[in-house]
Amino acid sequence: MTDTPTSRAASLQHLRRQKLMKGEPVALPLTLASTYHLPGDPKDFNQYGRFDNATWEAAEEMLSHLEGAPCLAFPSGMAAISAVFFGLLKSGDRILLPSDGYYTTRVLSERFLSRFGVSFDLGPTASFLDGGFDGYRLVFVETPANPxxxxxxxxAVARAAHAAGALVVADNTTMTPFGQRPLDLGADILVAADTKAPNGHSDTLFGHVATRDTEIFESVRRWRELSGSIPGPFEAWLLHRGLETLELRFDRMCSSAGVLAARLKRHKAVEAVRYPGLPDHPSHNLASTQMLRFGSLIGLTLKSAETAEAFIDGCELLQPATSFGSVHSSAERRARWGDAVAPGFIRLSVGCEPTEDLWQAIDRSLSATDR
Known part of the structure; x- marks a missing residue:
């Protein structure tokens, strides 16, 4: 079988089959265990729940299959990012972060990494290459940047950073393995919050780290084991189940987002639309070559904070909630969290509702705010 995103989606459904004995359940069992039967020499056996669990190891197998790289599971996306930082950095190191990416990564660095002697600088995602990467131990990219x-x-970042002796970490939360493949583009480490589209049902927190570098993998794995930053088995079971339909859901989400973005661009109540699939996006050409899909997130700006809130609250097919990537479409005004965006900027996460029904609901609510 050829190695393509769709072939990986197809074979993903049959990973468990390869290990099944006759009479065993097709569905993944939930293994709830903190201790294991362990007489005599413990070598090569499950030892303790902080080290081993069959359910999250099955989820890791699925993630590794999709990423094309060994993966480690974590209880959230931020736990995955923290494991990379605390597992690899030391006092005196300097890192570069996106100034317009997910804000919690910056807060973590400011409040905690700095206490351990790790300094950080910020750079806008669109001009991340400007100034080069000399003196950095680690360069952290998030593209498309959230929000x-x-x-x-x-x-290009990977080439320049490697020439300067820096590691490249890519946060691929917004895109999933079906939308973008940073490791194939030269990143050393991938982090992602599987809380979003991979799980897809707004009912669990999860994250993972993927890398093809064995030394990095072992450092991060050891950090997880010693810090206890492990996922719960039930959360892993939920993610495992969600991953089985990720390709199907992400396809609908991205296809609908492309239709909606083009229509929103023409709507008289909308002042601006930002979507990588639109020809007027400043990096549309890059998106067309770097990304497999244009994603399920749309940024739209209405005239005021009040208008934005009225639109969200008035649309019966939009869930007012933070986070994104679920089967239901959701929206939120990101300035309320302190992001450097206009007061009327909305991050719209397109879900799996039928496209035309979703558009009609959005259009009705937008038109009502424009009266």
């Missing part, structure tokens, strides 16, 4: 959906060239 403004700016892009940077992962391959």
């Amino acid at each position: 403004g959906l700016e892009l940077c060239d992962i391959a």
Whole structure:
């Protein structure tokens, strides 16, 4: 079988089959265990729930299959990012973060990494290459950046950062393995919050780290084991179940987002639309080559904070909630969290509702705010 995103989706459904004995359940069992039967020499056996669990190991197998790289599971996306930082950095190191990416990564660095002697600088995603990477131990990219959906060239960043002796970490939360493949573009480490589309049902927190570097993998694995930053088995079971339909859901989400973005661009109540699939996105050409899909997130700006809140509250097919990537479409005004966006900027996460029904609901609510 050829190695393509769709072939990986197809074979993903049959990973468990390869290990099944006759009479065993097709569905993944939930293994709830903190201790194991362990007489005599414990070598090569499950020892303790902080080290081993069959359910999250099955989820890791699925993630590794999709990423094309060994993966480690974590209880959230931020736990995955923390494991990379605390597992690899030391006092005196300097890192570069996106100034317009997910804000919690910056807060973590400011409040905690700095206490351990790790300094950080900020750079806008769209001009991340400017100034070079000399003196950095680690360069952290997030593209498309959340929430403004700016892009940077992962391959170009990787080439320049490696020449300067830096590691490249790519946060691929917004895109999933079916939308973008940073490791194939040269990133050393991938982090993602599987809380979003991979789980897809707004009912669990999860994250993972993927890398093809055995030394990095072992450092992060050891950090997880010693810090206890492990996922719960039930959360892993939910993710495992969600991953089985990720390709199907992400296809609908991205296809609908492309239709909606084009229509929103023409709507008289909308002042601006940001979506990598639109030809007027500043990095549309880069998106067309770097990304497999244009994603399910749309940034739209209405005239005021009040208008934005009225639109969200008035649309019966939009869930007012933070986070994104679920089967239901959701929206939120990101300025309320302190992001550097206009007061009327909305991050719209397109879900799996029928496209035309979703558009009609959005159009009705937008038109009502424009009266």
